[in-house]
Amino acid sequence: MFESAELGHRIDKERYRKDVPELREALLNAQIDLQEADFPVIIIIAGVDGAGKGETVNILNEWMDPRHIQTNALDAPTEEEFERPRMWRFWRTLPPKGKIGIYFGSWYSAPIVDHVIGNTKNAELDQSMERIIRFEKMLTDEGALILKFWFHLSKDEQHKRLKSLEKDPHTRWRVTSQDWSNFKLYDRFRKVSEHALRQTSTSEAPWTIVEGTDPRYRSLTVGKAVLQGLRARLDVPREQRQLMAVPPQIPAIDDLLLIRSLDLTKSISREKYEEELTEYQRKLALLTRHDNFRKISVIAVFEGNDAAGKGGSIRRITSALDARQYRVMPVAAPTEDERAQPYLWRFWRHLPRKARFAVFDRSWYGRVLVERIEGYCAPGDWMRAYSEINDFEEQLVRNRTVIVKFWLTISKEEQLRRFEEREKTGFKRFKITAEDWRNREKWEQYELAICDMIDRTSTEIAPWTLVEANDKHYARIKVLKTICKAIERAL
């Protein structure tokens, strides 16, 4: 894999002087075109120490217009980053459409280093790489152009390079004892990274291996590769970009639907309701004050038919909590900043810290419900959303987030009754809009989408709880009980 990058590539001064001005102009022009394009560019700079990664990042900033580049250098995670899933720090720095984000140190760094120093097993490394593949696939599916560069040096060359950096008083500060102890691990690092690179060189985001010995060679190589990548993408008209294939779906040829199989007559008496409400609210309050609650966070997702009582159920939860520890996120149309990012970005930005409780009133599932039904996104987009969502929730769970997901179901008749009742009251918060009536007309389409959603995203780690909600009281208690049980299990 590294054979070609140990050949001793060199570019002489004349060639460099001749090529660079033209390349810079072309890069600047591509950047200007990019500003009006609908995709972001992610450049990953990784590889061996001393192979010129930092210098290349600087050169790219110098050759291009740094105003449209975000350079992200990976320091140790901050406290705020540490409390959230590993990928949060990358999500929060993703470049929006039209911009270039350079990652110096990236999602590859930690898994590779962890394995080199022996903190993880082979299977864990493979698993990490598998997750990265899925993450990058999501990004490219969302339109991102990913360019990955691996800077390589042979063992001899790395040794020479560290020595010569140390000699020069102006660069001495850059060589730390850490660098030397890393050098001792050269062979292992090479083996592990070769494995990682091979695994993650996908058709959507392949690696480019660059020999790092000669500064002119590596700069020109990366510069030209970036230009090529940009142009290849910019010069294809939007319409011609390959349409995502839509996997076949099971056609609904009978009436047996999961969502119709619920027993909506389930109910609870007024007395029992009052009693259990007090009991479970009290329980929830105590659970969130448990010592171990500091180590977890909770996300409750509410989806359901219009007028199914999501708001009422949410208030029964929040009134048991301390307002300092929860936040309710109503999900509406994305803002401009959010539209310039991958779909899930707007949820990542609201992930709770440890010991916090986030309630989503509608959620990322909008992608496979309203966006699917209304055609707000292409079929390929909502189809891939199922696995993107599963990946997202898996990361949350790995970070010790308790996820509870509720689908509140009412019958079509009950909805009509509630709509009509609401139209009679003067309470503004119960306003029924034309949109509610329109959604109602698509009841059967929604039923199919809901069943698909549950089949595809009710996982062992983040199962859906279907809530029979014709009786509001019954629904509220079921919701509270489920949350208490889930937190109890996690503590």
Added chain:
Amino acid sequence: MFESAELGHRIDKERYRKDVPELREALLNAQIDLQEADFPVIIIIAGVDGAGKGETVNILNEWMDPRHIQTNALDAPTEEEFERPRMWRFWRTLPPKGKIGIYFGSWYSAPIVDHVIGNTKNAELDQSMERIIRFEKMLTDEGALILKFWFHLSKDEQHKRLKSLEKDPHTRWRVTSQDWSNFKLYDRFRKVSEHALRQTSTSEAPWTIVEGTDPRYRSLTVGKAVLQGLRARLDVPREQRQLMAVPPQIPAIDDLLLIRSLDLTKSISREKYEEELTEYQRKLALLTRHDNFRKISVIAVFEGNDAAGKGGSIRRITSALDARQYRVMPVAAPTEDERAQPYLWRFWRHLPRKARFAVFDRSWYGRVLVERIEGYCAPGDWMRAYSEINDFEEQLVRNRTVIVKFWLTISKEEQLRRFEEREKTGFKRFKITAEDWRNREKWEQYELAICDMIDRTSTEIAPWTLVEANDKHYARIKVLKTICKAIERAL
């Protein structure tokens, strides 16, 4: 000041039961109207320990729709917050238009506590309060509705309350030894907070003092006050809101303008340029690697005539730096998220951490330049921007941020020459737009605005550097020199 809040206000159960449902409905309706309004609501909950602050925050969340409330509890600042000016943590949590932000613990907490425990002098407290007044004035000028509640308990009552909380096993956890040592400082706390409250009870954002003894009394009082505040604001049609007075400006009755007094023939030879460029870029590189650089951050602001060479000067700085430590922010039209916040919010969100370098290509000064000339904001808005900007920069400087501000001036003739030259080249990045020509027609208006800006915002702590830029090389060296000198002084 606290007399009325020690009278022993109580509300009996019947009255409470009668009033609450009506109040809740009215609050919910007001919240719905707020969603379509163009202002945010900021509720501050402060006061004596044990006076029911937390309970009131919870009640407000319970009575209103928590989906449109952001509750911000003031914990210890995180590492990311700690590295930025004190107010950054509040800026990042400001509610956008249409939402309510509840601050439990606010910008009052630290200055009052610091003074009570004797860390600050009287003058320092006064200074902090003065800054808060200016901050709140900015918020209200931007349209925010600020409601400030101070929860009071007499010394006897506080003692009783802490005792009774301690007795109940369900509330015992809430009383810490900190609370008891705070109690010992009751008299001093009372004195200091009375002083602070008096000073910061402005016509735009007055305090409401609430007796905290009786839960029903305090909840109902705050609920009704919030409703009143909301309705008073919602029920006034937008047009009728009092127009901001515009302070008189010195009329320009002669031709003596600061900006015209510059000697634009200043220049530098090619050889000298190359020599000094190397010298100062090297110097800058070394300065940013100085040990003490970890304790400061740098902000460089570039403003200037179109085609004055801002981009070229910026690149001469960034190419001396490590790409990992700088970011260039090109300032364009605000996004939707940004338009829902006070004007300066979009700059606060990009403040650099320690040891980082932020370059703004155009900046917050757009408010008093293009927005003033093009009428994008009302005269009152850009007039008050001068002092808001001064306050902003003062906070930066207090946080050990080095601010350098450049105005790059070229003559009208030189601009014409550059425009015409650019129209001949094929380089996209030099495209001259119709807007550039339009701006040029307003040359004289801009001159006045520029002089006003410099007169009003060139302060001792953040002075403007006027750069004669007819000769690009001269300008670039002056910029580099100025930055080096400023950093040197700060280290």
